[in-house]
Amino acid sequence: MPRVVLLGSSPGPDAAPGQSTPSAALTLPALPGCPTVIGKLHGQLASLDSAPVTIARSGDATAYRGFPGTLVETSDLAGDLRAVAEAVEHATENLLILPADSLIHDELIYQITKSKRGALALIVKEPREEDENGDAVVPNVPIDEAQPEIGDRVLEGLPVRVRAAKSRVISVGSAYHAVTRPNAVLLGPLHVHVKHAPTLAEAARELADMAHLLGPEDDLVQLLVLGLVRRGVSVGIRGRRDLFYRRITERSEADQAVADMAGFDEDKARLNNAVKGADGFFTTFFVSTYSRYIARWAARRGLTPNQVTLISIALGVASAACFATGERPGMVAGGLLIYFAFVFDCVDGQVARYARKFGVLGAWLDATFDRFKEYVVFAGLAVGAAVSGVGDVWTLALVALGLQSIKHLLDFSFGAANRRRPPSPLPSIPLSIAPDTPLRDALEQRKAARSSGIRNLLKMWTKAGRYRAVHWARKMIVFPIGERFAVIAITGALFDARITFLVLIIWGGIGATYSLTGRLMRSLA
Template sequence: MPRVVLLGSSPGPDAASGQSTPSAALTLPALPGCPTVIGKLHGQLASLDPAPVTIARSGDAPAYRGFPGRLVETSDLAGDLRAVADAVEHATENLLILPANSLIHDELIYQITKSKRGALALITKEPREEDENGDTIVPDVPIDEAEPEIGDRTLEGLPVRVRASKSRVISVGSAYHAVTRPNSVLLGPLHLHHKHAVTLAEAARELADMAHLLGPEDDLLQLLVLGLVRRGVSVGTRGRRDLFFRRLNNREQADEAVAEMSTFNEDKARLNNAVKGADGFFTTYFVSTYSRFIARWAARRGLTPNQVTLISIALGVAAAACFATGARPGMVAGGILIYFAFVFDCVDGQVARYARKFGVLGAWLDATFDRFKEYVVFAGLAVGAAVSGVGDVWTLALAALGMQSIKHLLDFSFGAANRRKPPSPLPSVSLAVSADTDLRAALEQRKIARSGGIRGLLKMWSKAGRNRAVHWARKMIVFPIGERFAAIAIVSAFFDARVTFLTLIIWGGIATAYSLTGRLMRSLA
């Protein structure tokens, strides 16, 4: 579980003008129980950290007393930064840092804290300027020639001093640190792996020593990300998407935010998030379009993921028994049953993610019995071939089984080895340097160095995946479990076991060759 740090007096335009109300004093009468903002947030975070650290200015501190956890009182921005450093320096758990005046969906907290990125921040980008025809206005000066600036534009009450790409924060500014063409703001929640805690503490203390160069409008959380980025930490980004987040500084903002939040369907977002985003073509279009609703129905009736797994196993065994008859009706019935066995194989994971019921036993059962269902179906097909007079196809069955086992071995062994591979380091730049010119130049040199040889070929192949047809072709060629079960169901229903096994062997061989080539190239890159 992450360690939670709440920023109770995060600087900003409203705070600088003295108009900000401590979030604990803001009530939300439209919500059940009429909670305060900070009270609601404590309730949401209790399962993550029942005793969070709250950092607040002395004048605001009384509003935060009486809540669980530890309250640290500060007097200025330098004190805020040093308090953050003290709170995170010795963390042995991951960190969740967010403003105490946050109104946020539970599902968004869950998604952010479950991220596998070493650092992840919630951002929003400035809308692109458009002309009267609706076309995006392209700046006259290319970004490579643009000069760093200290932006004075604001978005959602925060200074636009962040440059973000599609997946990562490139540069962050302040009243002292200039950014080349800023386009975003950091909204609030920052999730950080504990391995970066010391780096964050060191950067926060260094920024505290130069607080006299910073402005009253500088946001504390953006300053923390500034320190991380300047020290070479890769900070990933995500948007709000179909979930809600706002910072609240006054009564008007609170009322508007609660009204806007009520228009969002959090349960729908949670259900959509229960479906894995990297599934294959068949799973995406022929299973997940409706399996999520089965998962919600099962979860609301108390079915556990393990119970759904048992249903999938039973359907798989029943499919094998039908295939073993060798008769055409049995082959058709087997094809239908193996399809629904796969449907419930998807449902068990979706139930786990929707109901948030995870366990080692469930993960082991799911992985183990996926293979069991597949191989027992192979046996059923081989028995059915002998019964129906098609002939002895056991050699083909063993070849298909061996081919699939080798592919699984390649996938799992590469995954284990790849997790041990250290990430490519990002350049770092001193916080004492104002402009981000050196940082961007170092990033460009890194990009050039990584664009040649095998790494360049892999990058080209990744770019090709942006084309929808290429994307799905790449998904299908690796012969994932959805495509394998679909191939078994369709081919066995229309043909015989021999044709089914030949299909599995040929497609499986192509998939193995493709996967092995890709694994070798990525290992050498």
């Protein structure tokens, strides 16, 4: 569970003129119990951290008293930054930092906190400028020649002083720090891995010492990310997508925000997020289109992921028994049963993610009995072939089994080795340097140093994945479990075991060769 830090004094969107109540203390009458913004947020975060740290200006502190946790009172931006440093420096768990005036979906909090990245920030990018034909307007000056600027544009009440790429923050600015072609703002929530907590504390203290150079419009979260990026921490990005987040600044905005939030289907988003986004072709188009609804039905009736796994195992064993008859009706029944065994194999993980019920036993059962179902079906097919007079296919069955076992071994061993491989460090520059030009130059030098024949070839192959045909071809060629079960179901029902094993061996051999080639190239790159 993360350590939660609430920024009650975060600058950023200005309060309405004449408004004496802190925005976090505004009530939300449209919600049950008429909670305040900070009260609702505390209720949402209670399961993550029962005693969060709240940092607020002394004049606003009254609005934050009476809630669980520690209240730290400050007098200015420098005090805010030093309070953040004190709160995070000795953290023993990951950090979730967010403004106290946040109105946010529970599911979005969950999605942010489950990130495995070193740091992750919620952002929104500026809409692309388009001409009268709807085409994107290309800047006259290439970004390599553009000069750093202190942006004065505003998006959602925040200054546009962030340069974000596709997957991470490249540069962050302030009233003192200039950014080359800023294109985004950091909305608020920031998740930081515990290993970066000392770095964040050090950066916050240094920024506190130079607070006289910063402006009243500089947002505290944006400043913290500035410190992380300037110290070489990779800060990943994500958008709101189909979920809601907004910072409340005034009474009328609070009412409108609650109405806007009600227009989002959080349960649908949670259900969609329960489905893996990187599944194979067969799983994506022939299973996940409806398995998520089975998962929701099962979760709402109290079925656990482990119970669903047992259903999948039972269907797999029943499929093997049907295949073992060697007769056409049994083969057709076996094909149907192995398909639904795979469906429930997907459902168990979706139930776990939807209901947020994870356990070591469940992970072990899922990984182990996927192989068990596959191999017991191999045995059933081989027995059925002998019974029906097709011939002895045990040799083919053993070859298919051995091929899949080797492929699984390669996948797991490469994954374990890759996790031990230290990431390539990002460049860092002092916070005292105003323009981000040295940082961008260092990034270009890093890119050039990392360029090699193999790495460039891998990049080209990655870019080719933008085309849907190439994307799905790459998914299918590795012969994932969905495609394997589909082959068993279809060939088993329509042909005989010999054809099934030949397809498994040929396709599996191609997939293993492709995977091994890719693993070797990535290891050498």
